[in-house]
Amino acid sequence: MFTEMRVTEFLDALSSKESVPGGGSGAALGGALGAALVSMVCNLTIGKKGYADVEARMRDLLAKSEALRQELLRLLEADTQVYTQVMAAYRLPRKTAEQEAAREAAMQRALKEAAEVPLAIAERCAEVVDLAMPAAEMGNAWAVSDAGVGVLLAEAAMRGALLNVTINLASITDADFVREAEARMATLTANKAEMKERVMAAVNDKIQG
């Protein structure tokens, strides 16, 4: 379990020439950092004087950000597994036409999972971006910069995870699968950079205000 490593050990593993963890897992951790920062804003708001009006919404927000954090850590591990499966399929024998066909089928199955996992990472990161807005708007003003750091890391992680989706889609022959994945990617790339800048505008307003 890479998420049970010490922070320093995880970074050693990430930077090494070993194929896992890779950029998809790095993106998942970036998204989990973003989710943790949204949770921090909630935890610094719940029970604080002057914030009783928003307490119920902050509790709801916290439940969502904590669920996303756990899901992103699950996907961090999953990304290392799907990459290993692609490599295993790649190394299957292809001496006969039968072996060649079996290898190609295994490759396609593994590639679909290797696209699906970073796509899920990107979608969960996008949800963190969305949660940062109520955290910035309603949360403790003293912690608003933490919502800012959170939205920046989550949006960057989303965009990074999508790179890995693009790479794997290029080798997938199932046109329906590719079309559907590209539609899901387009939803994210169309909206989330703008949402991040809106959150940052709200954060800067509070910092300067």
Added chain:
Amino acid sequence: MFTEMRVTEFLDALSSKESVPGGGSGAALGGALGAALVSMVCNLTIGKKGYADVEARMRDLLAKSEALRQELLRLLEADTQVYTQVMAAYRLPRKTAEQEAAREAAMQRALKEAAEVPLAIAERCAEVVDLAMPAAEMGNAWAVSDAGVGVLLAEAAMRGALLNVTINLASITDADFVREAEARMATLTANKAEMKERVMAAVNDKIQG
């Protein structure tokens, strides 16, 4: 040492209502993730067939990204200490004019350090952004998406760290200190978003090419 915690424990600590680690430390870890991903590209290039020509430059790049990774982890810890110092100064007694003056002096000293540390985090993250370009251009084409994830996380972390600088500068009365810090911030905000997009263009060229 927060960096010696398990990844899951660090995220628990970050998301909690405890004041440290805060957003500055989250940004430092985002930058360290970016540096680790640049290192990964180097490690997947050095000694690989077809990359002998760039090996010396990749070794140089690796030494730089590894030094930045270590420095960002040191700054992650430092950010928790300076925040604790600001809180300690804030709690000093102020019943007499003498106490008031001593408290204000302690606050100003602590605030300067609490601005300096996230500014250093931002500057180190900006250096990671710069290193991502040769990693993307010269590194193993198979790992180019890792350079992309690295530059995205490092630039986001830089921008996040600068939020904490802004907040602390607002309470610092030494106009020369503030002016100098703002000049250092301006250098980063003027150039690094564009550099990130140039790296991303290089990454996308290689992915699609």
